[in-house]
Every structure is written in C-alpha cells, then in structure tokens.
Amino acid sequence: MTNEIVDLQTRIAFQEDAIHQLNLTVSQLQNQLNTLQLAIKELHLRMQNLTPPEDGSSGHEIPPHY
Incomplete structure (x- = not known):
C-alpha cells in the first residue's frame, strides 16, 4: 500500500x-x-492611410511596348 x-x-x-x-x-x-494582432492592426491603419499616386495613374496601364 505504501508503494502505491x-x-x-x-x-x-x-x-x-x-x-x-x-x-x-x-x-x-x-x-x-x-x-501579432497589434502589428496587424497597425499595418491595416498604415495601408488605409496610403495615398494614391498624384498623377492619376492607377498603376494598371498597358506598358509602352504593347
């Protein structure tokens, strides 16, 4: 019993x-x-605050060689 x-x-x-x-x-x-949640929130806020290019181009123009 003691061993148990x-x-x-x-x-x-x-x-x-x-x-x-x-x-x-x-x-x-x-x-x-x-x-990580705080970092994601900060990145999300930074992405929302990004401004589009001032020349009005959307970055999806056809390259000149087409």
Whole structure:
C-alpha cells in the first residue's frame, strides 16, 4: 500500500509540473498572439492611410511596348 501511495504522489508531481509547463506555454503564445494582432492592426491603419499616386495613374496601364 505504501508503494502505491508513493507511486501516486510521484505521478501527481509529474502532472503538476506538466500542467505548469503547459500554462507557461499558453501564456507565451497568448502574448505572441496579442503582439501579432497589434502589428496587424497597425499595418491595416498604415495601408488605409496610403495615398494614391498624384498623377492619376492607377498603376494598371498597358506598358509602352504593347
């Protein structure tokens, strides 16, 4: 019976460590996700603020060799 209790305590200790490691990983991934979301929002705002060319060309003109 004592060996079974020691075995269970050992398993619980390993499981607690695994849970702790998983929590750290999830926390790091959440931080990365938040950073990437902010970067995407910033890029989206920058793209919205881009101005079209002043000469009125759309950039889709036929090249002169056609």
